[in-house]
Amino acid sequence: MLDQAALDTLFINARTHNGWLDQPVTPTQLQQLYDLVKWGPTSANCEPARILFIQSAEAKARLVDCMAATNADKVKAAPVTAIIGMDMAFPDTLPHLFPHADARSWFAGNQPLIEATAFRNSSLQGGYFILAARALGLDCGPMSGFDADKLEVAFFAGTTVKVNFVCSIGHGDVAKLFPRSPRLGFDEACKVL
Amino acid sequence: MLDQAALDTLFINARTHNGWLDQPVTPTQLQQLYDLVKWGPTSANCEPARILFIQSAEAKARLVDCMAATNADKVKAAPVTAIIGMDMAFPDTLPHLFPHADARSWFAGNQPLIEATAFRNSSLQGGYFILAARALGLDCGPMSGFDADKLEVAFFAGTTVKVNFVCSIGHGDVAKLFPRSPRLGFDEACKVL
DSSP states (O other): OOOHHHHIIIIISOOBOSSBOSOOOOHHHHHHHHHHHTTSOOGGGOOOEEEEEEOSHHHHHHHHTTBOHHHHHHHHHOSEEEEEEEETTGGGGHHHHSTTTTHHHHHTTOHHHHHHHHHHHHHHHHHHHHHHHHHTTOEEEEEOOBOHHHHHHHHHTTSSEEEEEEEEEEOBOGGGOOOOOOOOOHHHHEEEO | OOOHHHHIIIIISOOBOSSBOSOOOOHHHHHHHHHHHTTSOOGGGOOOEEEEEEOSHHHHHHHHTTBOHHHHHHHHHOSEEEEEEEETTGGGGHHHHSTTTTHHHHHTTOHHHHHHHHHHHHHHHHHHHHHHHHHTTOEEEEEOOBOHHHHHHHHHTTSSEEEEEEEEEEOBOGGGOOOOOOOOOHHHHEEEO
């Protein structure tokens, strides 16, 4: 079991950040981050998430242009914003990733299953991404307010990748935090049967 | 930053379990688990996940009956299996959970947005659930092979909750692990722009 400080870092004291300190995220940290995320479980080990780390001024300007008005400034201020995409052609990776069964055939011709699997599992991987970033001492600012069609034209044209959500990472500015919103209690969200 | 032992517990050494030791999961652990999961970020703090912890013989028999053949035995052997659902009526909770804006109105009459938001965010919460369980010293066995229609009739009839996936929790039997499958490398899954 993790100690209290680790639980605080991952869950209890961690906050979604909208403002960012002028501190970089290093290429080593991006590699370390993915090298944690990749171990998280996915259905038939399908790993559909594809991640673009947006860092350069040119790429950032393209992304800002796709964001909802309230999110554009947040992206501008962040050192890195990750676009969490999902590869709808993930079944083609299964002979490599899940070699002990013909998992590709489970998806052949079943577009609704492909879409649900890509969405569910790239979202799970998004959850791993957020917690892995926090585990490495980074803060996160996940966002789903953007123009998905425009973003896909800007970043995924000619590919089989669709966007799921975006998430800034960096060192959050605690001075810019809002008060924390309430959470559903155990009895509101859970039942033991 | 978390220490190496914590990163190992959460990501690097953690495995998906199919076999389970005869060791219980306590009611206190279920409460602790949710009390970590609830802090994970969701869009507009919408927290759509609804969790049924299936523990009694009666409820387990109902769940086993909904699982794909290969997953039925896994559920039978596990001390607890969580059904991770998503409440499609989550917009009605937003006046309480996101009090500083009229977030309910963003969803009014927009069923595709409701469905995508519920699916994405309950999946994110599913990712938090898996890592929170591991953080508490438990093992996980997530599964999406089941008859969703049948499961919803058996557990969510007359409610606004749909099933997302199920996840056994307990103390995994390492003797029943398969060899670990490969993962996509950084250069296969990520790009820095």
